[in-house]
Amino acid sequence: MSMFIVDGHCDTMMRITEPKEFYNSFTDTHINWKYIQDAGVKLEIMALFVEPQYKPYQSLVRTVELIGKFHQLLDEGPKNLILVKNKKDLEKLTNDNSVVGFLMALEGAEAITSKEILRTLFACGLRLVTLTWNQRNHLADGVWEKETGGGLTRLGKEIVAELNQLGIVVDVSHLSEKGFWDVVEVCSGPFVASHSNVYNIASHPRNLKDEQIHALVEKGGIIGINFCPHFLKNQGNATISDVMEHIDYIYQRWGPDNIALGSDFDGISEGARGLENLSKLPDLCDLLAKKFTSAEVEKIMGLNWKRLLQEILPSC
Ligand SMILES: [Zn+2]
Numbered sequence: 277m278s279m280f281i282v283d284g285h286c287d288t289m290m291r292i293t294e295p296k297e298f299y300n301s302f303t304d305t306h307i308n309w310k311y312i313q314d315a316g317v318k319l320e321i322m323a324l325f326v327e328p329q330y331k332p333y334q335s336l337v338r339t340v341e342l343i344g345k346f347h348q349l350l351d352e353g354p355k356n357l358i359l360v361k362n363k364k365d366l367e368k369l370t371n372d373n374s375v376v377g378f379l380m381a382l383e384g385a386e387a388i389t390s391k392e393i394l395r396t397l398f399a400c401g402l403r404l405v406t407l408t409w410n411q412r413n414h415l416a417d418g419v420w421e422k423e424t425g426g427g428l429t430r431l432g433k434e435i436v437a438e439l440n441q442l443g444i445v446v447d448v449s450h451l452s453e454k455g456f457w458d459v460v461e462v463c464s465g466p467f468v469a470s471h472s473n474v475y476n477i478a479s480h481p482r483n484l485k486d487e488q489i490h491a492l493v494e495k496g497g498i499i500g501i502n503f504c505p506h507f508l509k510n511q512g513n514a515t516i517s518d519v520m521e522h523i524d525y526i527y528q529r530w531g532p533d534n535i536a537l538g539s540d541f542d543g544i545s546e547g548a549r550g551l552e553n554l555s556k557l558p559d560l561c562d563l564l565a566k567k568f569t570s571a572e573v574e575k576i577m578g579l580n581w582k583r584l585l586q587e588i589l590p591s592c
Contacts, residue, residue: 277432278316278373279316279318279573279577279581280318280319280369280370280574280578281317281318281319281372281537281578282318282319282320282321282578282579282582283321283541283554284321284392284471284500284536284539284581285321285323285381285449285470285471285500285502285539285543286307286320286321286322286539286542286543287325287383287541287542287543287544288305288307288320288541288544289325289345289346290325290327290542291303291305291542292305292345292349293516295348295349295352295353296352298349299352300482304538305422305459305541305542306542306552306553306554307539307541307553307554308401308576309557310318311513312376314555314558315554315555315557316577317376317554318369318375318376318378318380319369319376319377319582320376320378321378321379321381321404321470321538322378322379322381323381323406324342324343324380324382324383325543326338326342326382326384326386328371328385330496330509331386331413335384335386336365336386336387336389339382339386339387339397340387342417343380343397343400343402345399345436346378346380347400347433350378356375357375357376357377357587358377358378359374359378359380360377360378360403360585361401361403361590362443362589362590362592363586363589363590363592364591364592365377365589366585366586367424369588379403379579379585380400380401380403381403381404381405381445381447381470382397382404382405383404383406383409384404384408384409384411384512385405385406385408385413385435386413386414386415387414387417387567388414389414389431389545391434393575394439394444395442397437398444402444403444403445404444404447404470404591405439405445406449406470406585407428407435407436407446407447407450407455408446408450408451408452408460409450410450414429415432415435416424416428416429416458417451417454418452419450419452419453419482421452421482422453422481423524425452426455427452427454427457427458427508428454428458428459428462432455433458433462436459436462436463437462437464439569440465443589443590444588445468445584445589446463446467446468447467447468447470447473448467448468448492448542449469449470449481449482449538453485453488456484456491457491458534460495460535463495465587466496466498466557466584466587466588467492467495468492468498468499468536468584469484469492469497469498469500469537469538469564470500471500471502471539471540471543472499472500472507473500473501473502473507473508473522474486474525475488477509477518477521477525478506478509478522480507482502482507486529487530489530489534490530493533496584497524497534497584498581499534500532500536500537500538500539501523501535501537502538502539503519503539503541503547503551504540504543504544504547504548505544505546505547508548513549514548514549515549515550515580516548516551516556516559516563517550519548519560520560520564523564524567528570532568532580533580533583535575535578535580536576536581537560537577539551539554557577560577
């Protein structure tokens with residue numbers, strides 16, 4: 277049985293104009309179908325990122341367009357590619373080595389201004405919601421708004437409850453610090469920081485402070501390590517060893533059960549040196565194997581994501 281590898285965040289959808297580019301590797305994207313296969317990735321969480329020029333007025337229209345584009349990508353894909361929407365789909369991935377899954381995520385919930393809209397997006401296959409991008413929206417303040425100290429709005433709290441109810445993963449990456457603590461309070465189960473790192477190593481506002489990581493771990497959540505150089509290191513060129521350092525920092529304090537991957541490929545201009553695109557993931561796996569047991573490596577490379585999705589996604 278091969279390893280169950282999960283990448284918890286990428287913005288590749290933003291960089292694809294035609295599905296055939298993705299499947300025939302015409303583009304210079306960090307992720308394409310060949311790289312997914314080269315790396316042996318089982319599940320890629322694909323973010324639909326609403327570009328700033330559509331916000332706020334065209335957010336819903338743009339979100340719906342991106343969902344259409346995402347379904348087109350799936351429809352034109354090979355037979356062994358499935359959309360992961362529930363626990364049964366996770367089983368399909370587990371039981372058949374050749375099956376690869378995509379999970380639909382929304383990065384920035386500008387479009388979600390009511391529970392009814394959320395239910396519509398759920399019906400379209402949405403299974404992970406990053407509550408904000410960097411700006412404020414109807415649900416909460418993003419990290420750029422920290423001067424005002426805002427967290428979740430009343431609607432934001434209702435939507436988190438609805439996400440819990442429906443079986444959609446709540447993601448706090450990009451959320452303001454106050455918003456993070458509101459999620460800790462109102463989220464009924466585990467939540468994720470799909471693509472954030474350790475603030476104590478790289479003091480970027482997108483990273484999580486130790487007390488935040490502690491709270492996330494207490495809730496059974498996971499933190500997907502981001503390969504963006506600015507989130508890995510305060511100065512200088514970040515490399516694959518810096519990714520290892522963030523992983524090891526969390527491991528030493530909280531153990532192996534909450535560490536995962538959230539590359540942010542195609543949402544960043546370049547990855548850390550040694551992790552230039554998805555095909556390089558096996559190199560990270562080799563480095564992890566030098567430091568951790570094979571069971572721990574498997575958790576970090578994907579089983580932690582799988583465990584969390586098994587807990588949250590609907591049964592069928
Ligand atoms: Zn992001």
